[in-house]
Each structure stands twice: as structure tokens, then as C-alpha cells.
Amino acid sequence: MAPRLKLRDIAFFERPVHFARPFRFGAVTINATPQLFVRVEIEVEGRGTAVGASAELLVPKWFDKRPELSPQQTVDGLRRSLEIARGLYLARTGFLTAFDLHASCIGAQVATCAKKNIPALAAAYGPAEIDKAILDALLRAAGTSFFDGMAGNIAGIDARLSPDLKDAELTTFLSGRKPLPRVAIRHTVGLDDAVEGEGGVADPRENAGAHYFKLKLSGDPAADAARLARIGKQLDTLGRDYKVTLDANEQYADLAALRALMDRIDHDSALRPIASRLLYVEQPMPRDITRQSPLDSLSAHGFIIDEADDSYDAFPAARALGYCGISSKSCKGLYKSIVNATRAAKWSAGGERFFVTGEDLTCQAGLAVQQDLALGAFIGVTHAERNGHHYVDGFAEVPAAEAAAFAAAHPDLYADAGQGIRLSIHNGDLLTGSLHATGFATSVHPDWSALRPLEQPRSVQEQLA
16 A cells, blocks of 8 residues: 655755757757756655655746747746646645645646646646655655655556556556666757767767767758758767667648658668668657647658647557657656556557657756656666756756765766766666665755745746836
């Protein structure tokens, strides 16, 4: 039986993060954005109190890409999502399981956010971050690790939000997990990143020995094909086997534009290095167009959704349209990732292939990357996009003592090679051994005194002034 808990407090903090190089994906270029930190205090029935934490970037123009909104307005939408979720979670005053809390709040969260013009994907951000911190506290109170705790379903996950599954299918999936000891990184090539020469895709100082590459697309079939041909030519100089994925971040306007790209990939000899190593194409079209557009013959190429994954029924709906995969991101909700991984395993048992991938919205060194990496290793993601180490210089603005504490507690994940403490990549892989610590994949919490309170979201009128 899953332990029950009640919330005593939820506090939000943030810290500025400046990028070492611009990160351009879709229609946005990020040079800096705040990182959110969540601190919760819980009382666990019969076990006393515990504190848990989580972290994630407040990424502009990804959760909400509406062109009429500024990047700052979309970040403020995430801050509102957090504040709405905080109110809903703290209103549950009795003892509940961790999943009870999530399941009892998510519907009201999405509905309340919709009334405030916050789309479902951004609405899920608030509960996603609170849930991670609650789970960290619960695992600490129980004196167990994320991997062991989740195998025993410490959160009490059931099928109430996924009626296509049975409770027993979820518990069987959880109990059968054997966490991966290492997860390969998938190196991101953003739209502003160099292709050739120093700093290019074949530069070992940039790609960290990766065997997997994630290539961003712009939505222009001719321009994308030309750039992919250049990238493929460079990757062929690596002298090692490699695989690629493509990510359009909703930039392909419709099926006709998408078909034009895939025709080039299928028939242009200059694109053979890419075509022969292509694993899947991620979120090619806008989320609203996606829901109205069966892939039909295109589905043979392998497509997954990411931004269109804004509800518990998104994966079954995408499957009906011809999609075979869905991304796991802890910023979209760890419970949804587990539900979707259970679905993929169940559906694949019928002979077709369905899968969950590991994608990264620039998880930074420390809490964010550790918790997301642990989630992927638990559900069986063998390679995951990891770009926080690439676009941000190590621990960035984190105080030196805090960075050193993370490095000391997780020496298989971090190292100082003379340029400050950075993510340590071993032959293209990240090791997960130290993530078996008590709590949610971390032995260390941030230095709360070095963080500032979460900025209050400004109204649209204030932003336009």
C-alpha cells in the first residue's frame, strides 16, 4: 500500500541562466532564461516530515508558441501555471498518496488555466514540477531511492487517468523495471549551430563522443534538406556508427510540406547518410494540425509527438493517426511518462513497435538533469537528448560550493577537467549509478539562500507598457 502524505508547504524560487551559445529551435532563439526551483515540505503518515526539491528551466515559446505572445509572456504563463497548481495542491488538506494528489488536481488545473488563456501543455508544467518535489520528499521519508520506490509503486499510480489501461498493467510494468546503468546522450544540433569546422557537428569537443544526434528542422523542405546533407557529410567523418533523429518543433505547416521533406530524404542521394540512420521524426506539425492530420503512408518513416503531448489521452490519439512514439520529459509530467511507457510496452506486445523517447528542454546540471535522466533510465530510454551541458557552461551561475556539493555526491555524473564542474560523459554515455541515492535521484539540494523567490507574473498590460 502506497504511503499517504499531506502537504505543509510549496515554495518557488528561480535563478538566472545565461547560455554559452544561442539555442535556436522552431521560431525562437534562447540566450538566457530563468531556472525554476521547487521546495516542498510534506508530512508522511506515520513517518514524520520531509523536504523535497525539483528544478526546470522556464523555457519561453515552447509550451506556448502563439505568435501574438512575447517570450516573456509565455514564461509568465508558466509562472501562473505554477501558482494555480500550488493553490490546488495545498487545498487538499487530508492524507493522500502522491498520485492521489496529482490525479485530484490535474483536471482542475487544466480547466483553470484554460480560463486564463494558458494552453494545456503549459498548464501541466505546474503540477509536473510540484509532483517531482513531492516524490523527492516522499522517497526521503521512506529512506529509499527513486528506482526502488517506483518499482514498488510508492506513489500509488493507478489507471484512473488512463482508462485504456488496467491498474494491474501499471503495477506490473513498474515492478518489472530494471534501471539502465548508462544512457547514451543524443547531441543536439540547433538551427544556429555550426555544421562544418571548429565547433561543428564532428568536433569532438562539441559532440562529446556521441553516437546519437538530434537535428533541428526549420520547416522549409529545401533549406532543411540542404542543411541535412551538409550535416550528414560531416557525421560521416566521425569514423563511428551513429544514428539521427529530426525535430521540427511544429514548424512544418501541413502534411504537404512534410511530405516534400520526406520525399527528399527518401530520394536525394546526398541525404543517404541521414536517411539510412534516421530513427524517427519528432513533432513535425503544429499541435492543432497534428490532431487533424492522419499520417497515412508517411507513418512508415516513424513519427513521434512532443508538443502535442498535452494530456493523458494524447498518445492513444496519436497512435490512431499513425504515430508510433511519444517523448518523455519530466517537465510534462513524470506520471504521464510512466503511463505512456506502460502503453508502449503493451501495444508492442502485439507485434507493432511503439516507444517512448527521451527529449530534453535544456535540463541543467544538478536537480533537473538528474531527475530527468533517472526517469528515462527507469522506463528504459536507452538514449536521450541532453543539451543543457552544450548550451550552458557547466553549472553556469550556480555558487561554486553548491556545484562542488553536487559533484562530490555524484562523481560519476560530474567532473572538473580544468574548465569548471561539468557533466561527465563517458564514451558518449551518462552513468546512472549515483542516482540510486535516497530521494529522487539526488543526494543534494540547492542552496536555497542563494535563490530568489519566483518572480510574480506580470499582466499583459504591464508587459506592453
